Amino acid sequence: MAQPGTGTTTREAIRTAATRLFQERGYAGATVRQIAAAAGADPALVIRHFKNKELLFLETMHLTIDDEPLLDVPVEVLGERLVDLVLGLDGGAQGVFLALVRGSNEPEILRRLKDTHEKVLIEPLRARLSGPDADIRARLAASVAAGLLHSLWVARDETLLGTDRATLVTRYGALIQHVLTPPLSGARPVGTPSVTGSSFL
Template sequence: MVRRTGAATREEIHSAAARLFRERGYSRTSVRDIAAAAEINPALVIRHFGSKELLFLDTMRLTIDDEPLLDVPPAEFGERFVERLLADDDIRGVYLALVRGSDEPQIKERLQAIHERTFVGPLRARLAGPDADLRARLAAAVVGGLLYALWVVGDDQLVAADPAELVVRYGAVLQQLITPA
C-alpha cells in the first residue's frame, strides 16, 4: 500500500470509484474493489466518504450539470441536444451507472434531481405557453427513451445507425415537442 496525504488518498479513491462505477455499475462495484484500485485499505474508503452509496453520488455527476447546453435558440434545440448526448461518452457512463443503481433510494433521488434540474426546469423556463411544463417533461421522456434504447437495451439497429441521421431524425422529434403547435 502506498502512503499518501489525506487529500491525495481521497482523490485516488474518487478516481478509482468513478472509473469502476462507470465500467461495472453500482451493484457490481464493491468497496474492496475501489480500495484495491486506489491501492489503499478498504476502511479508508468509508472514512473518507461514509458509505459506498455516498461515494457513488459524489462521483457520478453528469457533465451536462455544468454546461449551458440549453443556451441555444429554441428552434435549434432538438438537433443540438441529441448531437451533444450522442457525442459524450461521459454522459453515457454516468447515465448507465445511475440507472443501474437506481434501486437505491439516494441514487433514485439523484436521478430525479438531474432530470428536473438539468433538463425539465431549464427547458420549461425557455418555453412559452401554458403547456410549457408538459412539453418539457415530454421532451425529457423522449430523450430518456433514446438513451434507454441506445445504452441500456443496446438496440443493434439504432447503435449501428449513422449518428448524423439519428441527430436529424431524433432532433426533429424532440423539436416538435418543444415548439408550440
C-alpha cells in the same frame, strides 16, 4: 498508489478508483474492497473518508452537460440541437448514466437520477419555452430524449447504434420538436410577445 498518512492523496485516489469502477461495474458490482484495492488503500480508509459505499457513489457519480448550445438557437430547431448535444456526450457521461440507472433501486441513487433528469434535460428546455403548458412540453421532450439514451446506452439497439448521427439528429430531432412546439400550441421562445388574434398563448 496512495501513501499512508497523506489524507488528501488517499481520498483522491479512492475517488478516482471509485469513479472508474462504478462506471465499469455499476453500484452493485463494485465493492468497497475492490475500490480500496484499486486505490492502493485499506478498506477501512474508504469508510473513514466516505462513511459508506452509497455516499461514495453519490459523491463520484455526477452527470452534467453544457446547456449553452440550447440557449443560442431558435426554438424552432431546439429539438435537433438537443439530440445533437445528447449524441455528443462522451464515454464518461455514459458511464455515469448507466451507473445511476442500474443503481436506482437504492432510494438515494434514485433521487440523484431524478435530480439529474430535472437539471440536465428539463430545466434547460423549460427555460426556452413559454405558455401555460411549457413545463409539460419540456418534461415530455426530456422523456423522449432520455428514451434515446436508454435505447443507445442501456438496450444497445444495434440498428440505432449503426445509424449515422446526422440521420438521428434529423429524425429524432423532429420528434422532439413536435413535442416542444406542437401545431397550434403557441410555443415560442421566452420573451417573444404574443400577437393579438393569433394562435400564440
